[in-house]
Amino acid sequence: MQKVRGLVIKRAGELLSDGTVTRVLGYKCGDFFYDVTPAFFESADQLSDLEYGSFCGANLSKYLINACKDQKEGKILVLLKPCDTYSFNQLLTEHRIDRDKIYVIGVGCKGMLDIEKLKAMGFKGITKVLDNGDELDIKTIYGDKKCKRADALLEKCVCCKGKDFKAFDEVIDVEEPGEKGADRFEGVALLENMTSEERFAFWNNELSKCIRCNACRNVCPACSCMKCVFDNPVSGAAGKVNSNSFEEKMFHIIRAFHVAGRCTDCGECSRVCPQGIPLHLLNRKFIKDIDELYGDYQAGEEVGSRAPLVNFTFDDAEPSIVHERGNE
Amino acid sequence: MYTIEKSKLSDLFGAISASCELYLPVKKAGQNNFTKYEAGTEYCDELKTVKSPKDMFFPQSENIVSFEKTDGKIKVTPDTIPTEKTVVFGVRACDVASFDVLDRVFLSEPADSFYKARRENCTVVATACSEPEESCFCSVFGIDPSEPKADVATWFVGEKLYWKALTEKGEELTKAVASVLTEENADGTVEAEKAKIKEIVKNLPLASLSLDGWDGDATEAKFDAPEWEKLSASCLGCGACTFVCPTCQCYDIRDYDTGHGIQRYRCWDSCMYNDFTMMAHGTPRPSQLQRFRQRFMHKLVYFPANNDGMYSCVGCGRCVNKCPISMNIAKVIKAFGGDKS
Numbered sequence: 001m002q003k004v005r006g007l008v009i010k011r012a013g014e015l016l017s018d019g020t021v022t023r024v025l026g027y028k029c030g031d032f033f034y035d036v037t038p039a040f041f042e043s044a045d046q047l048s049d050l051e052y053g054s055f056c057g058a059n060l061s062k063y064l065i066n067a068c069k070d071q072k073e074g075k076i077l078v079l080l081k082p083c084d085t086y087s088f089n090q091l092l093t094e095h096r097i098d099r100d101k102i103y104v105i106g107v108g109c110k111g112m113l114d115i116e117k118l119k120a121m122g123f124k125g126i127t128k129v130l131d132n133g134d135e136l137d138i139k140t141i142y143g144d145k146k147c148k149r150a151d152a153l154l155e156k157c158v159c160c161k162g163k164d165f166k167a168f169d170e171v172i173d174v175e176e177p178g179e180k181g182a183d184r185f186e187g188v189a190l191l192e193n194m195t196s197e198e199r200f201a202f203w204n205n206e207l208s209k210c211i212r213c214n215a216c217r218n219v220c221p222a223c224s225c226m227k228c229v230f231d232n233p234v235s236g237a238a239g240k241v242n243s244n245s246f247e248e249k250m251f252h253i254i255r256a257f258h259v260a261g262r263c264t265d266c267g268e269c270s271r272v273c274p275q276g277i278p279l280h281l282l283n284r285k286f287i288k289d290i291d292e293l294y295g296d297y298q299a300g301e302e303v304g305s306r307a308p309l310v311n312f313t314f315d316d317a318e319p320s321i322v323h324e325r326g327n328e
Numbered sequence: 329m330y331t332i333e334k335s336k337l338s339d340l341f342g343a344i345s346a347s348c349e350l351y352l353p354v355k356k357a358g359q360n361n362f363t364k365y366e367a368g369t370e371y372c373d374e375l376k377t378v379k380s381p382k383d384m385f386f387p388q389s390e391n392i393v394s395f396e397k398t399d400g401k402i403k404v405t406p407d408t409i410p411t412e413k414t415v416v417f418g419v420r421a422c423d424v425a426s427f428d429v430l431d432r433v434f435l436s437e438p439a440d441s442f443y444k445a446r447r448e449n450c451t452v453v454a455t456a457c458s459e460p461e462e463s464c465f466c467s468v469f470g471i472d473p474s475e476p477k478a479d480v481a482t483w484f485v486g487e488k489l490y491w492k493a494l495t496e497k498g499e500e501l502t503k504a505v506a507s508v509l510t511e512e513n514a515d516g517t518v519e520a521e522k523a524k525i526k527e528i529v530k531n532l533p534l535a536s537l538s539l540d541g542w543d544g545d546a547t548e549a550k551f552d553a554p555e556w557e558k559l560s561a562s563c564l565g566c567g568a569c570t571f572v573c574p575t576c577q578c579y580d581i582r583d584y585d586t587g588h589g590i591q592r593y594r595c596w597d598s599c600m601y602n603d604f605t606m607m608a609h610g611t612p613r614p615s616q617l618q619r620f621r622q623r624f625m626h627k628l629v630y631f632p633a634n635n636d637g638m639y640s641c642v643g644c645g646r647c648v649n650k651c652p653i654s655m656n657i658a659k660v661i662k663a664f665g666g667d668k669s
Contacts, residue, residue, distance in 0.1 A: 031533065031662065032462060035654035038562040058653065063562065120358070124375070125461040127533060141462060141528065205357045211379060211388065213598075215566040215652045231603060240580055241389040241595035272652035274568045275378055276358050 001131075003174045004108050005052035008079065011105065011172060013044035015077055021103050022074025025060050025067065027051045033128050034115040038063060052079065054131050057112035057154050059266050061087040062221040064097045076102050081109040083156060085166040086264035086300030087221040092167075093303050094262070096224050106165035108173025111149075111157035116276060118152050155280060156267025159184035166301060184265065188284045203249065209275035210248040212241055216269035216279055222259035229254075256282035261290060261309035264300040293317040329518065330491040330502065330509035337489065341365050341417070343505040348413035348451075351384060353377050362416065371418065373484065375461055376646060380423050380574030384416050385446040386430060388571070389595040392442070392581070396589035409445045415501060417453040421476035422466040422644040424454050426574030429631075429640045433577050451497045454478035456525060458485070463645030465534035465658060471642060474525035485521045490514055534645070534658050538666040544633030550625065555663045560620035562653050567598030569656070570623070572646040578604070599623045624660045 012024045028039035029051040036051045038058050061084050067076050080088055085106065091097045118126060118138065125141030136152060138145040160181030165171055191199055217223045217230075229235045230251060242248035256263075256279075265287060269279040290297055294308035294317060308316075332340050344350045345365050354363035355372040362381050363369065396403045427447075434443035454476030457464070466473055475481065479498035483490040491509060493502040502509070529535065541549065570576040580597040583590045597604060599622045605612060613619045631640035647656040661667075 030654050031658060035648065035656075035659075037654050037659075039558070040561055124459050127462050141532070142459065209357055209359055209361065209378075211567075211571045213567040213571045214601075215564065215568045218564040218566040219652055231601075233603070236585075240582070240597060240601070241593075272566075272568070274572055274650040275361075 001053050001056075001108070001110065004172055005050070007172045007174070008052055008105065008107060009047045009050055011170075012041070012050070012077055013047055015103065016042075016044050016047075020075065021077040022072065023067075023076055024050070025063055025076055025078040027056045027058070027060075027079070032126075034113075034126075040067075052107060054113045054129065055115065056081075057114070057156070057271055059084045059087055059219075059221060059268050061085075061091055061097075062219070062224070064088070064091065064102060065224055068098045068101050078102055078104055079107045080104055080165070080167070081107055081112075082163050082165050083109075083161050083264075083266060085168065086161065086298070087266050088167050088300070089303045090262060090264050090300035091221060091224070093300075093305065094224070104168045104170075106168035106171040106173065108163070108171070109157075111153045111160060113149070113152045114154040114271070117154075118147070121147060121151070123147075154267065155270055155278075156265075158182055159265075159267075161265075161298075167303070184284055185288050187278070187281050188288050191281060191285070206277045207248050207252055209277060210242060210252070211275060212239070212248065212251065213274060215272045215274065216252075216277075217255060219268045219272045220255075220259065221264070221266060221268070222262045223255070252277075252279065252282060256286060259283065260286040261297075261307040262299050263287065264298070293321070329512055329514050330506075331488045331512045331514060332491065332509055334484065334487050334489060336508065337371055338368075339508045340489075340505060341369070341371070342367065343508045344415050344417070344501070347504060348415055350415045350417060351381070352417040375420070375457060375459060375464075376644065376649070378646075378650070379572055380426060380644065380646065381416055381419050382423075382426065382430060382574050382577075384414065384450055385427070385443050386434065386577065386579075386596075389593055390442060391591055391593045393592045394586075394589060395592070407442075409441055410449070411445065412449060414446070414450045415453060416450060417455075419452055419454045419476070419478060420457055420644070421454060421471050421473040422464075422642040423574050424452060424476050424478045425466070425469070425471045425642045426644070427452070429575040429635075429638065429642070430577055432635045432638065451480070451501045452478040453480040453482060453498075453501070456481065456483045456521065458483070458521065458525065460525065460528050460532060461645065462533050463648035464529075464532055465537055465643035465645060467529050467532070467535055467643070468537045468539065469639055469641060469643050472526070473529060474522040483518050483521050485517055488514075490518050490521075492518075534643075534648075536668045537658060537661050538668045539628070539639070539661065540666060541664065542628040542632075542639075542661070542666070544629060544637060546629045547625070547633075550629060550664070551621070553664070555660075556617055556621045559655065559660055559663055560617045563600065563616050563620050563655060564652055565600050565602065565616050565619070566652065567596075567600050568650050568652060569647040570598035570600060571596060572650050574642060574644055574646070575627070575640045576623075577640075599626070624657060627657065628661075 015021045024041040027036040028049050034055040036055055038060055041047050123138055123145055128139035130137040134149050136147050136149050162180045229237050232238055263283045267280050290308055297308050350365035351362045353360050353372045360372045360374045360377045361379050391407045393406045434440040457473035479495045481492050493499045578597045579594050581594050583592050599619050627641045
């Protein structure tokens with residue numbers, strides 16, 4: 001992806017210089033290889049700090065909500081990976097961002113890496129990861145290691161939606177077109193095959209780790225309420241902490257319900273969770289149910305599509321069927 | 329000095345938990361957190377827990393008083409001060425140092441009675457960091473991870489755990505579990521381990537951070553600095569950094585309507601949240617820039633100003649690992665020029 005990085009810096013510099021855009025929303029290098037930070041660049045000389053590498057998993061589309069609202073002049077150039085463009089379209093559909101203020105460069109991606117997965121493999125004190133195609137060379141304080149690239153992919157990349165950009169003004173891509181990822185409903189099927197007691201135990205174990213830091217909610221492009229009910233002191237549901245083990249489940253389940261039909265499965269919730277809770281499984285369960293009850297639907301595939309949950313057709317599943325399924 | 333075979337750790341934990349509650353790092357659903365010991369619980373030797381052990385003394389949420397209305401009268405019941413004796417095992421040197429920071433806040437007069445009781449009832453068993461990681465920078469704050477200053481210091485070397493009591497409380501615990509420990513003159517082994525750790529720490533990538541310019545008198549120089557805008561620009565305003573931080577100590581007090589009364593509780597707050605320090609007139613920090621700045625100014629300027637120069641960061645590096653956008657105190661210090669390398 002170093003090639004893409006070079007091309008992006010060159011092109012973004014041109015677009016800044018000719019006035020097409022006045023700022024660039026991209027990724028900034030950190031102290032290490034994995035700690036890239038989403039950042040705005042306002043001049044061509046700042047772009048030397050622009051990073052585009054294997055740890056740029058963050059989905060930048062949500063930052064456009066605030067960026068479109070501020071009073072700064074000119075267009076915002078944003079770097080979007082193929083999967084990020086689904087969130088972008090969904091935000092357009094929900095009128096949360098202004099297409100006229102945005103210039104999208106679609107950036108090619110061969111799958112982003114997950115530092116947490118590398119650590120879980122037992123690598124300690126990682127100081128550098130060199131991407132050699134199918135293999136990673138891992139430099140650590142305690143010696144050099146290797147692992148397969150495929151084993152270190154972010155969950156969202158394991159289940160890659162494909163290399164097509166669903167929105168762009170131009171595309172910079174030199175990667176070979178890759179295969180679509182693994183079946184994203186495999187994990188859901190595992191849960192569905194459990195007994196309700198087993199499933200409850202699974203979620204209890206996972207969700208009891210929750211520290212209510214709200215990282216999942218704040219990073220989620222579908223969570224764009226001006227004031228979240230869980231932050232609103234007069235809602236009766238506000239909470240800075242899980243008062244008991246029921247409440248942490250309520251928070252996550254309500255959030256999953258609220259984004260159902262709008263969640264593009266961008267996977268940011270699971271990526272940022274400091275406790276590694278597989279929150280994407282809740283969303284994917286809803287997506288799978290919607291697919292089965294109303295026909296295949298992918299949020300963010302196109303702008304302005306009517307999601308099954310806010311649309312009515314005579315072919316809709318009867319409420320009784322939905323009800324029965326709920327009693328499974 | 330005492331030792332115990334690593335393979336017999338469960339004997340040690342059994343002996344400790346016979347007379348008190350034992351908390352130690354345990355892996356559950358893939359994550360390492362301090363957890364109450366029960367027979368069969370396995371110690372996790374990973375360097376860092378996700379949450380720090382500050383919950384031991386300052387739990388994320390605790391009830392403080394309840395109000396109940398019966399027969400036209402209001403009954404006020406303060407929650408009782410905890411009396412359980414506890415031991416926390418496997419605390420790293422940075423986290424031990426974080427207790428000194430928390431003590432400054434909660435034990436200064438008027439002392440916080442809940443915190444004080446938990447602190448006094450707890451014996452801290454620290455473990456030296458045999459393999460520090462790239463995100464560690466405790467040495468910048470003068471902390472030595474080879475020699476944690478707790479009630480008991482321990483070192484894992486080879487197949488053994490080396491145990492040394494450092495305080496009266498530590499001596500007492502050692503006596504209580506003496507039956508499973510072996511007395512051994514192992515100073516040479518432990519000294520060699522310490523030297524090995526010190527060498528690693530010296531060469532860690534963040535060891536060159538410099539705190540020059542950060543002290544109790546830096547408010548004017550730092551408060552309006554242009555750096556804050558860029559640093560805070562992509563902050564999500566979540567509380568991940570504050571909730572994994574061992575020294576963040578801000579809390580909120582809330583009332584929960586139980587339907588027949590009120591349960592008043594205290595819970596961790598985060599300066600990153602938009603209702604932080606909300607007052608009748610509104611919030612004094614309406615922008616994320618202001619809230620972001622507060623966190624770092626508090627740790628590196630306001631806290632030292634009020635606490636004899638003590639910083640309220642211990643360089644544990646949890647924020648380096650856990651911030652969703654990888655913005656952290658090390659980057660803040662560097663952005664202001666604080667790097668000696």
